[in-house]
Amino acid sequence: MNGGPALVSILRQGSNLIASVHTALDDSQLVRFEHDLVEQIGEHRSQGVIIDVAALDVIDSFAALTLRRIAEMARLSGARTVIVGIPPDVAFTMARLGMGTAEVPTALDLEEGLRLLAEHATGSHPTHSPSGAEPDW
Amino acid sequence: MVRRIVHARVGAHPSADDLVQETLTRVLAASATIEPGMLEPYAIVTARNVVASMWRDADRKRRNQHRVLDLSTPDAPETQIVQGEEQSAMATALARLSERERRTLLDHEVAGTDTRTLAEREGSSAGAVAAQLNRTRARLRVEYLLALEQVQPPTERCRPVLIALSSGDQRRQREVHAAQHLLECDPCARLSRPLLERGQQRDDTLRIPVTGDPDIVAARVAARELAARLRFGTSDLTLIATAVSEVCRNIVRFAGSGEVVVELLETPRRGIRVVARDGGPGIPDVERALDDGFSTYGGLGLGLPGARRLMDEFAIVSEAGHGTTVTMTKWERTNDG
Numbered sequence: 001m002n003g004g005p006a007l008v009s010i011l012r013q014g015s016n017l018i019a020s021v022h023t024a025l026d027d028s029q030l031v032r033f034e035h036d037l038v039e040q041i042g043e044h045r046s047q048g049v050i051i052d053v054a055a056l057d058v059i060d061s062f063a064a065l066t067l068r069r070i071a072e073m074a075r076l077s078g079a080r081t082v083i084v085g086i087p088p089d090v091a092f093t094m095a096r097l098g099m100g101t102a103e104v105p106t107a108l109d110l111e112e113g114l115r116l117l118a119e120h121a122t123g124s125h126p127t128h129s130p131s132g133a134e135p136d137w
Numbered sequence: 138m139v140r141r142i143v144h145a146r147v148g149a150h151p152s153a154d155d156l157v158q159e160t161l162t163r164v165l166a167a168s169a170t171i172e173p174g175m176l177e178p179y180a181i182v183t184a185r186n187v188v189a190s191m192w193r194d195a196d197r198k199r200r201n202q203h204r205v206l207d208l209s210t211p212d213a214p215e216t217q218i219v220q221g222e223e224q225s226a227m228a229t230a231l232a233r234l235s236e237r238e239r240r241t242l243l244d245h246e247v248a249g250t251d252t253r254t255l256a257e258r259e260g261s262s263a264g265a266v267a268a269q270l271n272r273t274r275a276r277l278r279v280e281y282l283l284a285l286e287q288v289q290p291p292t293e294r295c296r297p298v299l300i301a302l303s304s305g306d307q308r309r310q311r312e313v314h315a316a317q318h319l320l321e322c323d324p325c326a327r328l329s330r331p332l333l334e335r336g337q338q339r340d341d342t343l344r345i346p347v348t349g350d351p352d353i354v355a356a357r358v359a360a361r362e363l364a365a366r367l368r369f370g371t372s373d374l375t376l377i378a379t380a381v382s383e384v385c386r387n388i389v390r391f392a393g394s395g396e397v398v399v400e401l402l403e404t405p406r407r408g409i410r411v412v413a414r415d416g417g418p419g420i421p422d423v424e425r426a427l428d429d430g431f432s433t434y435g436g437l438g439l440g441l442p443g444a445r446r447l448m449d450e451f452a453i454v455s456e457a458g459h460g461t462t463v464t465m466t467k468w469e470r471t472n473d474g
Contacts, residue, residue, distance in 0.1 A: 024358065027353060057357070057358065058357060058379040060383055061439040062382075089372040097443040099443070
């Protein structure tokens with residue numbers, strides 16, 4: 001992003017984009033990540049987006065909001081977003097904070113996330129997701 | 138007299154006698170230009186300076202021992218000018234004390250009168266005299282700095298704040314809202330640095346200046362590391378880091394700059410206290426800011442109420458025009474966790 005080791009990598013795999021966060025991000029870095037990712041979704045006409053947040057030290061209200069916003073913008077561009085890799089302690093904190101990822105589906109890890117996207121791509125109207133959530137896409 | 142001062146500071150150091158001699162030489166050389174009553178204070182200051190510069194030289198030599206180049210030769214004329222300035226600053230500072238303060242301090246420091254004798258003379262107790270001496274020294278340090286830097290304190294709050302910091306009296310510092318004042322007053326922020334450095338740096342307290350987004354991450358990472366010294370589980374560490382993140386964001390968003398102080402507590406229980414402070418515009422309606430979903434910048438409105446839920450104790454004080462202070466504590470859990 002701005003010199004030094006990449007904070008985030010965005011890789012294209014077929015019709016999906018896989019964005020991995022590599023370190024703790026501050027607010028402006030999150031915003032830049034949001035812009036970069038949304039831009040690439042449009043550029044590659046992606047159908048699915050996976051955001052791997054395992055390396056984020058915390059997901060506070062701003063990070064949660066940014067993730068939701070990315071998913072919403074991706075949805076408007078015709079892509080589905082799955083957030084993967086939320087560590088248990090971060091999940092615990094998010095629940096205590098009283099926030100979540102709203103209707104953005106989540107999966108345990110990258111593999112699960114890809115499966116979720118693939119399932120959706122084959123079955124046009126999935127009635128359930130592996131996590132038991134009720135995605136309303 | 139000079140000998141006593143020097144000995145009190147260096148003990149039986151081999152160079153003690155040299156130092157005494159040098160001090161006397163300097164005092165005699167300057168005696169013509171000194172007001173009669175000021176000879177004693179001048180001698181004290183000179184002795185202190187001589188001793189201090191010896192330590193400084195010794196320290197510099199030690200630090201530079203590993204270097205091939207010998208950097209220990211000081212620039213003589215410059216050093217003398219600096220010392221001259223320091224001496225006149227000390228004389229000015231002494232002159233600003235009250236007659237009684239100055240006499241007690243000099244009798245104790247110079248003439249070596251013990252606190253009990255002084256107490257009998259003043260009709261009070263040795264403890265009270267010792268406390269008064271401490272206050273006088275604290276004032277002297279402040280006046281010395283003001284004279285040395287040739288600064289006039291811009292507001293009438295400055296002196297009480299600086300003296301409270303100088304004395305290291307935390308209760309007094311809270312009374313005069315010292316930390317708050319330092320955020321608002323640049324001269325005091327600058328002057329307070331040597332005063333704060335004087336107090337021994339405690340390694341269970343961290344002070345992180347917050348001026349921009351990167352500091353949000355720095356503060357929460359530092360808080361997590363400090364908290365990890367206690368028996369907090371990973372979940373609690375993440376809770377603490379998240380709460381710090383939320384309050385830091387408020388500083389950056391609403392005040393522009395401020396600071397976060399993270400402190401490990403031993404009493405009444407082991408825990409961690411986070412104080413986030415800014416000198417910003419303040420929160421007009423604190424109750425409302427603590428309501429879920431109330432946001433002034435299109436956020437989730439979970440910052441303050443969220444942080445409150447994450448921590449065990451949470452207090453917020455905000456005054457219009459004088460900024461906001463959030464104090465929050467997480468106690469170490471005794472049974473599980």
